[in-house]
Amino acid sequence: MNSILAPYQALVDYERSFDGQVWIDFTREHAEVPILAVAAYLVVVFYVPDALREHKPFNLKSAFALWNLFLAIFSTIGTPLSRGPR
Numbered sequence: 001m002n003s004i005l006a007p008y009q010a011l012v013d014y015e016r017s018f019d020g021q022v023w024i025d026f027t028r029e030h031a032e033v034p035i036l037a038v039a040a041y042l043v044v045v046f047y048v049p050d051a052l053r054e055h056k057p058f059n060l061k062s063a064f065a066l067w068n069l070f071l072a073i074f075s076t077i078g079t080p081l082s083r084g085p086r
Helices: 002-017 021-029 032-052 061-082
Strands: none
16 A cells, blocks of 8 residues: 555655745746746737738647546546545
8 A cells, every 4th residue: 555655645745845935036036037928928929820820720629638638637636645644
């Protein structure tokens, strides 16, 4: 039974030892990250639709079906593990 719960225990240990201060310090030192993200978002919103206007539509039905299957399996496995023994 321990071998089954080993990956779960590793996640619990990671959560308990997580130090958020590292990420807080990173965001304080790198103010350019959100600025670049907003700039990229604006380019995508205002320029990509014009560039794709002449392009034929993508057939994403299979990709979305696989993605939804992955999410369903991940949620089915992850929910009991996240609510397991603490």
